[in-house]
Amino acid sequence: MNFGFVLPTAGKESKEVDVLIIGGGPAGLSAGIYATRAGLSAMIVDKGNAGGLAEEAPFVENYLGFKGIKGEDLVKAFKEHAMEYLEISERNEVREIIKDGENYMVKTERGEYKTKGIIFATGTTHKKLNVPGENEFLGKGVSYCVTCDGYFFRGKKVAVIGGGNSGAIAAIYLKDIGVEPVVLEYMPRYMCEKAYQKIIQERDIPYYTNVEVRAIEGKDKVEKIVYLERNSGERKEMNVDGVFIYVGLIPISELARKLGVETDDKGYIKVDLSMRTNVPRVYAAGDVTGYAGQIIIAAGQGAMAALSAYEDIMLR
Amino acid sequence: MAYIRDEDKKYLKGEFEKNLKDEVKLLVFTGDNCQYCGVASAIAAEIAELNSLIKFEEQRIDEDLARKYGLSHAPTVVITDGEKYQGRIRYVGLPSGYEFSSLVEDIMDVSKRSAEVSPEVLEKLMRIDKPVIIQVFVTPTCPYCPGAVRTAHRFAILNENITGEMVEAIEFPEWANKWNVMSVPHIVINEDIQFIGAYPDEQYIDYVLQAYEKMR
Numbered sequence: 001m002n003f004g005f006v007l008p009t010a011g012k013e014s015k016e017v018d019v020l021i022i023g024g025g026p027a028g029l030s031a032g033i034y035a036t037r038a039g040l041s042a043m044i045v046d047k048g049n050a051g052g053l054a055e056e057a058p059f060v061e062n063y064l065g066f067k068g069i070k071g072e073d074l075v076k077a078f079k080e081h082a083m084e085y086l087e088i089s090e091r092n093e094v095r096e097i098i099k100d101g102e103n104y105m106v107k108t109e110r111g112e113y114k115t116k117g118i119i120f121a122t123g124t125t126h127k128k129l130n131v132p133g134e135n136e137f138l139g140k141g142v143s144y145c146v147t148c149d150g151y152f153f154r155g156k157k158v159a160v161i162g163g164g165n166s167g168a169i170a171a172i173y174l175k176d177i178g179v180e181p182v183v184l185e186y187m188p189r190y191m192c193e194k195a196y197q198k199i200i201q202e203r204d205i206p207y208y209t210n211v212e213v214r215a216i217e218g219k220d221k222v223e224k225i226v227y228l229e230r231n232s233g234e235r236k237e238m239n240v241d242g243v244f245i246y247v248g249l250i251p252i253s254e255l256a257r258k259l260g261v262e263t264d265d266k267g268y269i270k271v272d273l274s275m276r277t278n279v280p281r282v283y284a285a286g287d288v289t290g291y292a293g294q295i296i297i298a299a300g301q302g303a304m305a306a307l308s309a310y311e312d313i314m315l316r
Numbered sequence: 317m318a319y320i321r322d323e324d325k326k327y328l329k330g331e332f333e334k335n336l337k338d339e340v341k342l343l344v345f346t347g348d349n350c351q352y353c354g355v356a357s358a359i360a361a362e363i364a365e366l367n368s369l370i371k372f373e374e375q376r377i378d379e380d381l382a383r384k385y386g387l388s389h390a391p392t393v394v395i396t397d398g399e400k401y402q403g404r405i406r407y408v409g410l411p412s413g414y415e416f417s418s419l420v421e422d423i424m425d426v427s428k429r430s431a432e433v434s435p436e437v438l439e440k441l442m443r444i445d446k447p448v449i450i451q452v453f454v455t456p457t458c459p460y461c462p463g464a465v466r467t468a469h470r471f472a473i474l475n476e477n478i479t480g481e482m483v484e485a486i487e488f489p490e491w492a493n494k495w496n497v498m499s500v501p502h503i504v505i506n507e508d509i510q511f512i513g514a515y516p517d518e519q520y521i522d523y524v525l526q527a528y529e530k531m532r
Contacts, residue, residue: 048463048514049414055459072413072457080327091463093516109516110432139499139512148458149499151486221496242498 014111017041019309020104021119022094022255025052026075026295027286028121029082030302031309035119036085038310043086045108047093050082051075052123053249053287054295056147057166058173061195063295072147074295097259104259104281117281117309120256120269121302124249124287129161133216134245141222141242146170149242154178158242159225161213165293167246168192171205174244182238183207184227216243251288264290275305281312319355320362328420332367336427339369341398347377347390352410352487356391359410363420369427386479389488395422397429404472407465409484413456418465418482431470437517441475444528449479453492453502456484460514464501467520478524506531 019035021028024046035042044050054060057071066074082088089110096107097118106113126144128134134142143149155178160171163185169192171181183200188210190197200207208227214235215226224239251267261277261284262270268290275283283305286298320328342360346353357374364372375381377390385394385403393407405426411419425431433441450468454461468480485492485500495504503520504510505527515523 049417049459051459072459080323083327091466109434139502140496141498143499145458145460145499148455148460151455151457152492152498221498 014113015043016114017043018115018313019117019119019306020045020106020113020115021121022046022106023052023121023123023252023286023288024050024079024082024088024090025121025123025286025298026054026078027123027288027298027302027305028052028119029078029088030299031119031121031285031306032082032086032088032302034303034306035309038306039314040306040310042306043113044082044088045092045094045106045113046088046090047109049090050079050088052298053125054298056145057295058147058169058176060295062193078299094255097255099259116313117283118259119275119302119305119309120253120261120277120282120284120288121286121298121305122252122255122288124251124293126245127248127250129213129245129247131213131215133218133222137216137218137222137243140220141218141240142216143242143244144246146173146244149244150174150177150179153242156180156241157182157239158244159184159213159238159240160244160246161225162191162246162248163187163207163209164191164246164248165193165196167244168196168200170244170246171207172196172199172203175203175205179242181205181244182240184211184213184225185209186212186230188230249287249293251290253288256282256284256288266290271301273304274308275301276308276312281309283308318362319359325362325366328363329366331420331424332370335424336367336369338397338427338429339371340423340427341394341396342370342372342423343375343381343394343396343403344372345375345377345382345387345390345392345394350390353391356393356410359412360393363423370423389491393419395419395426397426400429400476401426401473404476404479405469406480407482407484409482409487410456411482411484414459414462415454415456415465415482415484418462418469421466422469425470425473429473431473433470433474433517437521438474440521440525441471441478443525444475444477446528446531447477447479448506448524448528448531449481450524451481451483451504451507453483453485453495453497453504454500455486458500461501463514464503464520467515467517468503471521471524 018040269284285301285305472480509527
Protein backbone atom coordinates (compact mmCIF):
# COMPACT_ATOMS: atom_id res chain seq x y z
CA MET A 1 0.00 0.00 0.00
CA ASN A 2 1.12 3.49 -0.79
CA PHE A 3 1.77 5.79 2.11
CA GLY A 4 3.06 8.70 0.14
CA PHE A 5 1.47 11.11 2.53
CA VAL A 6 0.99 14.56 1.14
CA LEU A 7 1.27 17.38 3.59
CA PRO A 8 -0.91 20.45 3.55
CA THR A 9 0.36 23.96 3.73
CA ALA A 10 -1.18 26.86 5.61
CA GLY A 11 -1.20 30.54 4.78
CA LYS A 12 -4.38 32.52 4.51
CA GLU A 13 -3.67 36.17 5.13
CA SER A 14 -3.16 38.89 2.61
CA LYS A 15 0.27 40.43 2.53
CA GLU A 16 2.89 42.40 0.73
CA VAL A 17 5.79 40.66 -0.99
CA ASP A 18 8.59 41.44 -3.43
CA VAL A 19 7.57 38.72 -5.81
CA LEU A 20 4.44 36.64 -6.06
CA ILE A 21 4.75 33.31 -7.79
CA ILE A 22 1.57 32.01 -9.38
CA GLY A 23 1.66 28.23 -9.67
CA GLY A 24 3.37 25.72 -7.41
CA GLY A 25 4.72 23.22 -9.91
CA PRO A 26 8.44 22.55 -10.33
CA ALA A 27 8.99 25.98 -11.94
CA GLY A 28 7.21 27.91 -9.20
CA LEU A 29 8.78 25.92 -6.35
CA SER A 30 12.27 26.35 -7.77
CA ALA A 31 11.61 30.08 -8.33
CA GLY A 32 10.49 30.33 -4.70
CA ILE A 33 13.69 28.83 -3.37
CA TYR A 34 15.91 30.99 -5.56
CA ALA A 35 13.98 34.20 -4.89
CA THR A 36 14.01 33.74 -1.13
CA ARG A 37 17.66 32.75 -0.99
CA ALA A 38 18.53 35.80 -3.07
CA GLY A 39 16.84 37.98 -0.48
CA LEU A 40 13.43 38.68 -1.96
CA SER A 41 10.31 38.14 0.07
CA ALA A 42 8.18 35.76 -1.94
CA MET A 43 5.19 33.50 -1.73
CA ILE A 44 3.56 30.94 -3.97
CA VAL A 45 -0.16 30.74 -4.64
CA ASP A 46 -1.63 27.72 -6.38
CA LYS A 47 -5.23 27.11 -7.38
CA GLY A 48 -4.93 23.43 -6.49
CA ASN A 49 -2.23 21.46 -4.73
CA ALA A 50 1.32 22.54 -5.26
CA GLY A 51 3.01 20.09 -7.59
CA GLY A 52 1.49 20.79 -10.94
CA LEU A 53 1.11 18.25 -13.71
CA ALA A 54 4.34 16.55 -12.57
CA GLU A 55 2.20 15.11 -9.80
CA GLU A 56 0.28 13.06 -12.34
CA ALA A 57 3.43 11.50 -13.78
CA PRO A 58 3.39 7.87 -12.64
CA PHE A 59 7.15 7.59 -13.04
CA VAL A 60 9.96 10.01 -13.80
CA GLU A 61 13.20 8.57 -15.11
CA ASN A 62 15.00 11.61 -16.47
CA TYR A 63 15.35 13.99 -13.54
CA LEU A 64 19.01 14.40 -12.68
CA GLY A 65 19.97 12.35 -9.66
CA PHE A 66 16.97 10.03 -9.80
CA LYS A 67 17.09 6.87 -11.86
CA GLY A 68 13.39 6.43 -11.34
CA ILE A 69 10.96 8.15 -9.00
CA LYS A 70 7.20 8.59 -8.82
CA GLY A 71 6.16 12.08 -9.92
CA GLU A 72 4.25 12.38 -6.67
CA ASP A 73 7.37 11.65 -4.59
CA LEU A 74 9.62 13.94 -6.58
CA VAL A 75 7.14 16.77 -6.23
CA LYS A 76 6.77 16.11 -2.52
CA ALA A 77 10.53 16.51 -2.13
CA PHE A 78 10.42 19.75 -4.15
CA LYS A 79 7.57 21.05 -2.05
CA GLU A 80 9.18 20.21 1.28
CA HIS A 81 12.37 21.86 0.11
CA ALA A 82 10.52 25.03 -0.93
CA MET A 83 8.53 25.11 2.31
CA GLU A 84 11.80 25.54 4.18
CA TYR A 85 12.02 28.93 2.49
CA LEU A 86 8.62 30.38 1.79
CA GLU A 87 4.90 30.10 2.21
CA ILE A 88 2.91 28.09 -0.30
CA SER A 89 -0.77 28.94 -0.32
CA GLU A 90 -2.69 26.10 -1.89
CA ARG A 91 -6.22 26.01 -3.23
CA ASN A 92 -6.04 29.74 -3.52
CA GLU A 93 -6.94 30.67 -7.05
CA VAL A 94 -5.96 34.03 -8.50
CA ARG A 95 -9.05 35.89 -9.64
CA GLU A 96 -7.68 39.20 -10.82
CA ILE A 97 -4.44 41.14 -11.18
CA ILE A 98 -4.55 44.91 -11.09
CA LYS A 99 -1.66 47.18 -11.95
CA ASP A 100 -1.19 49.62 -9.12
CA GLY A 101 1.46 52.17 -10.09
CA GLU A 102 4.79 50.38 -9.93
CA ASN A 103 3.21 47.46 -8.10
CA TYR A 104 0.65 44.80 -8.75
CA MET A 105 -2.35 43.89 -6.66
CA VAL A 106 -3.15 40.21 -6.98
CA LYS A 107 -6.63 39.28 -5.79
CA THR A 108 -7.17 35.65 -4.96
CA GLU A 109 -9.82 33.40 -3.50
CA ARG A 110 -8.43 33.92 -0.01
CA GLY A 111 -6.71 37.24 0.03
CA GLU A 112 -5.01 40.17 -1.63
CA TYR A 113 -1.31 40.38 -2.27
CA LYS A 114 0.58 43.50 -3.13
CA THR A 115 3.73 42.67 -5.03
CA LYS A 116 6.52 44.31 -6.98
CA GLY A 117 6.92 41.42 -9.40
CA ILE A 118 5.03 38.37 -10.63
CA ILE A 119 6.33 35.05 -11.89
CA PHE A 120 3.79 33.16 -13.93
CA ALA A 121 4.48 29.47 -13.41
CA THR A 122 0.91 28.59 -14.25
CA GLY A 123 1.72 25.59 -16.41
CA THR A 124 -0.57 23.79 -18.76
CA THR A 125 -3.66 21.71 -18.70
CA HIS A 126 -4.75 18.71 -20.76
CA LYS A 127 -5.86 19.32 -24.28
CA LYS A 128 -9.09 17.83 -25.50
CA LEU A 129 -9.26 15.51 -28.46
CA ASN A 130 -12.43 17.17 -29.79
CA VAL A 131 -14.23 14.14 -31.11
CA PRO A 132 -17.87 13.14 -30.64
CA GLY A 133 -18.39 11.30 -27.37
CA GLU A 134 -15.50 12.91 -25.52
CA ASN A 135 -17.59 15.31 -23.43
CA GLU A 136 -20.60 13.02 -23.25
CA PHE A 137 -18.59 10.18 -21.69
CA LEU A 138 -16.45 12.27 -19.36
CA GLY A 139 -16.55 10.37 -16.09
CA LYS A 140 -18.20 7.47 -17.90
CA GLY A 141 -15.01 6.00 -19.28
CA VAL A 142 -13.25 9.08 -20.63
CA SER A 143 -10.46 10.39 -18.43
CA TYR A 144 -7.39 12.61 -18.60
CA CYS A 145 -5.63 11.31 -15.47
CA VAL A 146 -4.37 7.73 -15.14
CA THR A 147 -3.20 8.08 -11.55
CA CYS A 148 -6.69 9.29 -10.59
CA ASP A 149 -8.83 6.85 -12.52
CA GLY A 150 -6.66 3.98 -13.75
CA TYR A 151 -7.74 1.67 -10.93
CA PHE A 152 -11.36 1.60 -12.11
CA PHE A 153 -10.27 -0.25 -15.23
CA ARG A 154 -8.29 -3.12 -13.75
CA GLY A 155 -8.82 -6.25 -15.78
CA LYS A 156 -10.32 -4.18 -18.60
CA LYS A 157 -9.13 -2.92 -21.94
CA VAL A 158 -8.64 0.81 -22.49
CA ALA A 159 -7.43 3.04 -25.29
CA VAL A 160 -4.68 5.55 -24.60
CA ILE A 161 -5.00 8.21 -27.24
CA GLY A 162 -1.74 9.96 -28.01
CA GLY A 163 1.58 8.15 -28.03
CA GLY A 164 3.91 10.92 -26.92
CA ASN A 165 5.80 10.68 -23.63
CA SER A 166 2.73 11.34 -21.47
CA GLY A 167 0.66 8.77 -23.34
CA ALA A 168 3.47 6.22 -23.23
CA ILE A 169 3.99 6.68 -19.48
CA ALA A 170 0.23 6.45 -18.96
CA ALA A 171 0.07 3.18 -20.87
CA ILE A 172 3.00 1.70 -18.92
CA TYR A 173 1.39 2.73 -15.63
CA LEU A 174 -1.94 1.21 -16.65
CA LYS A 175 -0.27 -2.05 -17.64
CA ASP A 176 1.52 -2.11 -14.28
CA ILE A 177 -1.71 -1.82 -12.30
CA GLY A 178 -3.43 -4.58 -14.26
CA VAL A 179 -5.21 -2.71 -17.05
CA GLU A 180 -4.86 -3.72 -20.73
CA PRO A 181 -3.93 -0.53 -22.60
CA VAL A 182 -3.71 0.02 -26.35
CA VAL A 183 -1.93 3.15 -27.55
CA LEU A 184 -3.22 5.00 -30.61
CA GLU A 185 -0.85 7.50 -32.19
CA TYR A 186 -1.75 9.85 -35.03
CA MET A 187 1.76 10.09 -36.48
CA PRO A 188 3.24 7.20 -38.48
CA ARG A 189 5.92 6.42 -35.88
CA TYR A 190 6.63 6.18 -32.17
CA MET A 191 6.35 9.68 -30.73
CA CYS A 192 7.82 8.94 -27.30
CA GLU A 193 11.40 8.66 -26.09
CA LYS A 194 13.29 5.57 -27.16
CA ALA A 195 13.45 4.54 -23.49
CA TYR A 196 9.64 4.39 -23.26
CA GLN A 197 9.36 2.73 -26.67
CA LYS A 198 11.54 -0.07 -25.36
CA ILE A 199 9.38 -0.62 -22.26
CA ILE A 200 6.21 -0.56 -24.35
CA GLN A 201 7.61 -3.25 -26.62
CA GLU A 202 8.98 -5.34 -23.75
CA ARG A 203 5.62 -5.35 -22.01
CA ASP A 204 3.69 -6.16 -25.17
CA ILE A 205 1.61 -3.02 -25.09
CA PRO A 206 0.02 -2.58 -28.53
CA TYR A 207 1.04 0.78 -30.06
CA TYR A 208 -0.89 1.66 -33.23
CA THR A 209 0.65 4.34 -35.42
CA ASN A 210 -0.84 6.43 -38.19
CA VAL A 211 -4.36 6.23 -36.82
CA GLU A 212 -6.87 8.98 -36.24
CA VAL A 213 -9.48 8.50 -33.54
CA ARG A 214 -12.79 9.85 -34.84
CA ALA A 215 -15.34 9.06 -32.15
CA ILE A 216 -15.93 7.55 -28.74
CA GLU A 217 -19.14 5.56 -28.61
CA GLY A 218 -21.30 3.65 -26.19
CA LYS A 219 -24.67 3.57 -24.53
CA ASP A 220 -24.43 4.61 -20.88
CA LYS A 221 -20.65 4.43 -20.82
CA VAL A 222 -17.73 4.00 -23.18
CA GLU A 223 -17.99 0.81 -25.22
CA LYS A 224 -15.79 1.44 -28.25
CA ILE A 225 -13.73 3.87 -30.23
CA VAL A 226 -13.96 4.49 -33.95
CA TYR A 227 -10.73 5.26 -35.77
CA LEU A 228 -9.34 5.74 -39.23
CA GLU A 229 -6.30 3.93 -40.52
CA ARG A 230 -4.66 6.87 -42.22
CA ASN A 231 -2.77 4.79 -44.79
CA SER A 232 -5.68 2.84 -46.15
CA GLY A 233 -8.43 5.27 -45.22
CA GLU A 234 -10.20 2.32 -43.65
CA ARG A 235 -12.61 2.95 -40.81
CA LYS A 236 -12.24 0.61 -37.87
CA GLU A 237 -13.68 0.04 -34.43
CA MET A 238 -12.16 -1.23 -31.22
CA ASN A 239 -14.10 -2.34 -28.16
CA VAL A 240 -12.76 -0.67 -25.01
CA ASP A 241 -14.08 0.10 -21.52
CA GLY A 242 -12.14 3.30 -21.09
CA VAL A 243 -10.34 6.04 -22.97
CA PHE A 244 -7.42 8.01 -21.56
CA ILE A 245 -6.62 11.10 -23.55
CA TYR A 246 -3.04 12.38 -23.78
CA VAL A 247 -3.00 14.48 -26.92
CA GLY A 248 -1.00 17.41 -25.68
CA LEU A 249 -1.29 20.41 -23.45
CA ILE A 250 -2.62 23.94 -23.53
CA PRO A 251 -1.02 26.80 -21.63
CA ILE A 252 -2.79 28.54 -18.76
CA SER A 253 -1.94 32.10 -19.70
CA GLU A 254 -5.16 34.08 -19.61
CA LEU A 255 -4.33 36.07 -16.46
CA ALA A 256 -0.99 37.02 -17.97
CA ARG A 257 -2.60 38.05 -21.25
CA LYS A 258 -5.06 40.28 -19.42
CA LEU A 259 -2.06 42.04 -17.92
CA GLY A 260 -0.70 42.75 -21.40
CA VAL A 261 1.81 39.91 -21.49
CA GLU A 262 2.50 38.71 -25.03
CA THR A 263 1.80 35.12 -25.92
CA ASP A 264 2.42 33.16 -29.12
CA ASP A 265 -0.34 31.87 -31.37
CA LYS A 266 -0.80 28.82 -29.18
CA GLY A 267 -1.08 30.91 -26.02
CA TYR A 268 2.37 30.19 -24.57
CA ILE A 269 3.90 33.16 -22.78
CA LYS A 270 6.76 34.74 -24.72
CA VAL A 271 9.93 35.09 -22.65
CA ASP A 272 13.52 36.00 -23.37
CA LEU A 273 16.44 33.89 -22.17
CA SER A 274 16.22 35.47 -18.73
CA MET A 275 12.52 34.59 -18.47
CA ARG A 276 11.39 38.22 -18.70
CA THR A 277 8.14 38.93 -20.52
CA ASN A 278 7.36 42.18 -22.35
CA VAL A 279 5.80 43.60 -19.16
CA PRO A 280 8.22 45.03 -16.55
CA ARG A 281 8.83 42.77 -13.52
CA VAL A 282 6.58 40.09 -14.94
CA TYR A 283 8.28 36.77 -15.67
CA ALA A 284 7.22 33.35 -16.79
CA ALA A 285 8.74 29.93 -16.22
CA GLY A 286 7.94 26.29 -16.82
CA ASP A 287 5.47 24.69 -19.18
CA VAL A 288 3.51 27.90 -19.71
CA THR A 289 6.47 29.16 -21.78
CA GLY A 290 6.07 26.25 -24.16
CA TYR A 291 9.51 24.76 -23.74
CA ALA A 292 9.84 20.99 -23.70
CA GLY A 293 7.38 20.16 -20.91
CA GLN A 294 10.15 18.65 -18.80
CA ILE A 295 10.42 18.91 -15.03
CA ILE A 296 14.12 19.69 -15.11
CA ILE A 297 13.66 22.51 -17.62
CA ALA A 298 10.77 23.98 -15.63
CA ALA A 299 12.91 23.96 -12.48
CA GLY A 300 15.77 25.63 -14.35
CA GLN A 301 13.51 28.28 -15.82
CA GLY A 302 12.02 28.96 -12.39
CA ALA A 303 15.49 29.59 -11.00
CA MET A 304 16.29 31.90 -13.91
CA ALA A 305 13.06 33.86 -13.50
CA ALA A 306 13.76 34.37 -9.79
CA LEU A 307 17.28 35.59 -10.47
CA SER A 308 15.96 38.06 -13.04
CA ALA A 309 13.36 39.28 -10.55
CA TYR A 310 16.15 39.73 -8.01
CA GLU A 311 18.12 41.82 -10.51
CA ASP A 312 15.14 43.98 -11.42
CA ILE A 313 13.75 44.46 -7.93
CA MET A 314 16.78 44.50 -5.64
CA LEU A 315 19.60 45.73 -7.81
CA ARG A 316 17.95 48.50 -9.72
CA MET B 317 6.09 0.34 12.57
CA ALA B 318 5.36 4.03 12.23
CA TYR B 319 3.29 5.09 9.23
CA ILE B 320 4.10 8.77 9.32
CA ARG B 321 7.75 9.59 8.67
CA ASP B 322 9.71 11.34 11.43
CA GLU B 323 10.36 14.46 9.36
CA ASP B 324 6.65 14.68 8.49
CA LYS B 325 5.79 14.33 12.16
CA LYS B 326 8.13 17.17 12.98
CA TYR B 327 6.45 19.37 10.41
CA LEU B 328 2.94 18.42 11.52
CA LYS B 329 3.81 19.06 15.16
CA GLY B 330 4.82 22.60 14.24
CA GLU B 331 1.66 23.17 12.22
CA PHE B 332 -0.57 21.82 15.01
CA GLU B 333 1.27 23.98 17.53
CA LYS B 334 0.48 27.05 15.43
CA ASN B 335 -3.05 26.21 14.37
CA LEU B 336 -4.88 24.20 17.01
CA LYS B 337 -7.19 25.99 19.40
CA ASP B 338 -9.68 23.64 21.04
CA GLU B 339 -9.86 19.91 21.52
CA VAL B 340 -10.43 17.68 18.49
CA LYS B 341 -11.60 14.09 18.63
CA LEU B 342 -10.29 11.66 16.08
CA LEU B 343 -12.70 8.73 16.16
CA VAL B 344 -11.84 5.60 14.21
CA PHE B 345 -14.74 3.19 13.77
CA THR B 346 -13.51 -0.34 13.24
CA GLY B 347 -15.17 -3.63 12.50
CA ASP B 348 -14.47 -7.29 11.85
CA ASN B 349 -12.76 -8.58 8.71
CA CYS B 350 -11.62 -5.06 7.97
CA GLN B 351 -8.41 -4.87 5.99
CA TYR B 352 -7.50 -1.27 6.72
CA CYS B 353 -8.95 -0.75 10.21
CA GLY B 354 -5.67 -1.45 11.96
CA VAL B 355 -3.83 1.02 9.75
CA ALA B 356 -6.50 3.69 10.19
CA SER B 357 -6.28 3.41 13.99
CA ALA B 358 -2.49 3.40 13.92
CA ILE B 359 -2.34 6.56 11.84
CA ALA B 360 -4.90 8.32 14.04
CA ALA B 361 -2.93 7.30 17.12
CA GLU B 362 0.28 8.64 15.61
CA ILE B 363 -1.41 11.95 14.82
CA ALA B 364 -2.85 12.21 18.32
CA GLU B 365 0.63 11.81 19.77
CA LEU B 366 1.70 15.03 18.08
CA ASN B 367 -0.51 17.38 20.09
CA SER B 368 -2.37 17.02 23.37
CA LEU B 369 -5.48 18.72 21.93
CA ILE B 370 -5.99 15.78 19.58
CA LYS B 371 -7.75 12.84 21.23
CA PHE B 372 -7.82 9.50 19.50
CA GLU B 373 -10.58 7.04 20.30
CA GLU B 374 -11.36 3.69 18.75
CA GLN B 375 -15.04 2.86 18.38
CA ARG B 376 -16.95 -0.09 16.98
CA ILE B 377 -18.89 0.27 13.74
CA ASP B 378 -21.63 -2.01 15.09
CA GLU B 379 -22.30 -0.08 18.30
CA ASP B 380 -24.46 2.85 19.43
CA LEU B 381 -22.28 5.81 18.52
CA ALA B 382 -21.86 4.54 14.95
CA ARG B 383 -25.63 4.11 14.69
CA LYS B 384 -26.19 7.59 16.09
CA TYR B 385 -23.82 9.04 13.48
CA GLY B 386 -25.31 6.89 10.70
CA LEU B 387 -22.12 4.99 9.94
CA SER B 388 -22.00 1.56 8.41
CA HIS B 389 -18.58 1.00 6.79
CA ALA B 390 -15.28 0.32 8.50
CA PRO B 391 -12.92 1.96 8.79
CA THR B 392 -14.61 5.34 9.12
CA VAL B 393 -12.60 8.21 10.54
CA VAL B 394 -14.63 11.00 12.13
CA ILE B 395 -13.19 14.38 13.09
CA THR B 396 -15.36 16.08 15.67
CA ASP B 397 -15.71 18.21 18.75
CA GLY B 398 -18.08 15.51 20.03
CA GLU B 399 -21.02 17.94 20.06
CA LYS B 400 -21.83 20.32 17.25
CA TYR B 401 -20.08 18.38 14.53
CA GLN B 402 -21.34 14.94 15.60
CA GLY B 403 -20.23 12.49 12.89
CA ARG B 404 -20.73 14.89 10.00
CA ILE B 405 -17.08 15.30 8.98
CA ARG B 406 -15.84 11.91 7.97
CA TYR B 407 -13.71 9.62 5.85
CA VAL B 408 -14.96 6.20 4.88
CA GLY B 409 -11.86 4.21 4.05
CA LEU B 410 -8.31 5.18 4.70
CA PRO B 411 -7.43 8.86 4.34
CA SER B 412 -4.09 8.05 2.73
CA GLY B 413 -2.10 9.60 -0.10
CA TYR B 414 -3.46 12.99 -1.06
CA GLU B 415 -6.33 12.67 1.41
CA PHE B 416 -3.94 12.75 4.33
CA SER B 417 -3.58 16.49 3.77
CA SER B 418 -7.38 16.85 3.85
CA LEU B 419 -7.46 15.07 7.20
CA VAL B 420 -4.81 17.36 8.68
CA GLU B 421 -6.61 20.48 7.42
CA ASP B 422 -9.89 19.19 8.82
CA ILE B 423 -8.28 18.71 12.23
CA MET B 424 -7.16 22.33 12.20
CA ASP B 425 -10.55 23.69 11.09
CA VAL B 426 -12.49 21.58 13.59
CA SER B 427 -10.11 22.74 16.30
CA LYS B 428 -10.82 26.35 15.34
CA ARG B 429 -14.54 25.49 15.09
CA SER B 430 -14.66 27.36 11.79
CA ALA B 431 -13.79 27.14 8.11
CA GLU B 432 -13.25 29.67 5.35
CA VAL B 433 -15.63 30.40 2.53
CA SER B 434 -16.41 33.66 0.74
CA PRO B 435 -19.36 35.76 1.99
CA GLU B 436 -21.37 34.96 -1.17
CA VAL B 437 -20.92 31.21 -0.70
CA LEU B 438 -21.67 31.49 3.03
CA GLU B 439 -24.94 33.25 2.30
CA LYS B 440 -26.04 30.40 0.01
CA LEU B 441 -24.76 27.78 2.42
CA MET B 442 -26.83 29.19 5.26
CA ARG B 443 -30.06 28.79 3.28
CA ILE B 444 -29.80 25.06 3.80
CA ASP B 445 -32.04 24.11 6.73
CA LYS B 446 -32.62 20.42 6.05
CA PRO B 447 -30.15 17.52 6.18
CA VAL B 448 -27.95 17.25 3.11
CA ILE B 449 -25.26 14.62 2.67
CA ILE B 450 -22.37 15.21 0.30
CA GLN B 451 -20.43 12.08 -0.62
CA VAL B 452 -17.12 12.51 -2.40
CA PHE B 453 -15.68 9.42 -4.08
CA VAL B 454 -11.89 9.58 -4.38
CA THR B 455 -8.76 7.55 -5.01
CA PRO B 456 -5.68 8.22 -2.84
CA THR B 457 -3.58 8.90 -5.95
CA CYS B 458 -5.82 11.67 -7.28
CA PRO B 459 -4.27 15.11 -6.82
CA TYR B 460 -7.56 16.90 -7.57
CA CYS B 461 -9.64 15.05 -4.99
CA PRO B 462 -8.68 16.76 -1.71
CA GLY B 463 -10.16 20.03 -3.00
CA ALA B 464 -13.56 18.37 -3.44
CA VAL B 465 -13.36 16.58 -0.06
CA ARG B 466 -12.34 19.70 1.79
CA THR B 467 -15.13 21.76 0.25
CA ALA B 468 -17.69 19.20 1.49
CA HIS B 469 -16.06 19.25 4.93
CA ARG B 470 -15.80 23.03 5.13
CA PHE B 471 -19.50 23.25 4.26
CA ALA B 472 -20.24 20.67 6.99
CA ILE B 473 -18.25 22.65 9.54
CA LEU B 474 -20.21 25.81 8.76
CA ASN B 475 -23.70 24.36 8.48
CA GLU B 476 -25.05 21.81 10.95
CA ASN B 477 -27.42 20.34 8.36
CA ILE B 478 -24.60 19.21 6.12
CA THR B 479 -22.65 15.97 6.29
CA GLY B 480 -19.44 15.67 4.29
CA GLU B 481 -18.28 12.14 3.60
CA MET B 482 -15.22 11.04 1.68
CA VAL B 483 -15.50 7.54 0.24
CA GLU B 484 -12.37 5.72 -0.86
CA ALA B 485 -13.58 4.20 -4.13
CA ILE B 486 -10.95 1.48 -4.42
CA GLU B 487 -11.63 0.19 -0.92
CA PHE B 488 -15.39 0.14 -1.52
CA PRO B 489 -15.80 -0.90 -5.18
CA GLU B 490 -19.42 -1.98 -4.84
CA TRP B 491 -20.40 1.37 -3.40
CA ALA B 492 -18.48 3.14 -6.18
CA ASN B 493 -20.13 0.92 -8.78
CA LYS B 494 -23.56 1.82 -7.48
CA TRP B 495 -22.87 5.37 -8.68
CA ASN B 496 -20.89 4.26 -11.74
CA VAL B 497 -17.78 5.99 -10.47
CA MET B 498 -15.16 5.88 -13.23
CA SER B 499 -13.51 9.27 -12.71
CA VAL B 500 -12.74 11.01 -9.48
CA PRO B 501 -13.56 13.19 -7.67
CA HIS B 502 -17.15 12.04 -8.19
CA ILE B 503 -19.61 13.85 -5.96
CA VAL B 504 -23.05 12.54 -5.01
CA ILE B 505 -25.39 14.82 -3.07
CA ASN B 506 -28.38 13.37 -1.21
CA GLU B 507 -27.96 10.21 -3.28
CA ASP B 508 -29.37 12.19 -6.17
CA ILE B 509 -27.45 15.09 -7.74
CA GLN B 510 -24.06 14.07 -9.12
CA PHE B 511 -21.10 15.85 -10.65
CA ILE B 512 -17.54 15.00 -11.52
CA GLY B 513 -14.47 17.16 -11.02
CA ALA B 514 -12.91 19.60 -8.59
CA TYR B 515 -15.05 22.70 -8.84
CA PRO B 516 -14.58 26.00 -7.02
CA ASP B 517 -16.87 26.73 -4.04
CA GLU B 518 -19.15 28.96 -6.12
CA GLN B 519 -20.18 26.16 -8.48
CA TYR B 520 -20.04 23.46 -5.80
CA ILE B 521 -22.57 25.27 -3.60
CA ASP B 522 -24.97 25.58 -6.54
CA TYR B 523 -25.02 21.78 -6.91
CA VAL B 524 -25.66 21.48 -3.17
CA LEU B 525 -28.51 23.98 -3.40
CA GLN B 526 -29.94 22.12 -6.37
CA ALA B 527 -30.13 18.95 -4.26
CA TYR B 528 -31.61 20.93 -1.36
CA GLU B 529 -34.28 22.56 -3.55
CA LYS B 530 -35.39 19.16 -4.78
CA MET B 531 -36.18 18.13 -1.20
CA ARG B 532 -38.44 21.05 -0.49
